[in-house]
Amino acid sequence: MATTIPAAAPAVAAAVTTPQDRAVLRDGSAVLIRPLATGDVKAIITWFEGLGPQARYERFLASIARLNDRTLAQLAQVDHQEHEALIAVTAEGTTVGLAQYIQLPQTGTAELAVAVADQWQGRGLGSLLLHKIAARARAAGIRWLTVECLASNTAIARLLRRLGPVLITPPAFGVIELRIDLGQASTTAAR
């Protein structure tokens, strides 16, 4: 598969992709949380392979058997400014979680998306990734995060409420938009 990923400015990428946070999850398992390196298509493919059909549908709002080159390139094209992504990596080097945001220019808003590999759900990883990506968004001056999801996706709605007040649009074709205000303190402490 030939995928050309435009390189970000090296100085910027090197400065923000180096730090890794080791996190111990609810069940005692450990992962490293780090920014996705620009163009790291391999990490995205292993993450996607860990998602079952339902998680894929909830993440992409479509039934997807494999990521096409265009989507892969878009996901990998992080510049750590307008487009940021954090991944969770196991001791074996498998990417099991990915949270990303893409800023909408001059709106103080970024579109957020997250998914955790089926085998790693329910351990607190989704919550952790969301808190970390929200902290990065705040630091980047982003006020609102928006998430498009199925109206039936109560799990993500519940997690997002821990980041700040959430506005929900009425469903259209079973899809809603959740809008999180990062400008006010969340009522629930980060976990």
Ligand SMILES: CC(C)(COP(=O)(O)OP(=O)(O)OC[C@H]1O[C@@H](n2cnc3c(N)ncnc32)[C@H](O)[C@@H]1OP(=O)(O)O)[C@@H](O)C(=O)NCCC(=O)NCCS
């Ligand atoms: C949403 C998602 C990221 C959560 O990841 P996770 O690692 O399982 O999250 P956590 O373990 O931190 O927390 C799961 C929480 O959701 C709750 N939950 C799980 N399924 C639920 C459901 N069907 N209804 C309500 N709550 C649910 C759990 O009880 C837990 O709550 P708690 O922290 O109070 O115990 C994961 O389910 C996922 O990848 N889903 C598919 C992709 C997706 O829906 N993305 C959102 C749109 S972009």
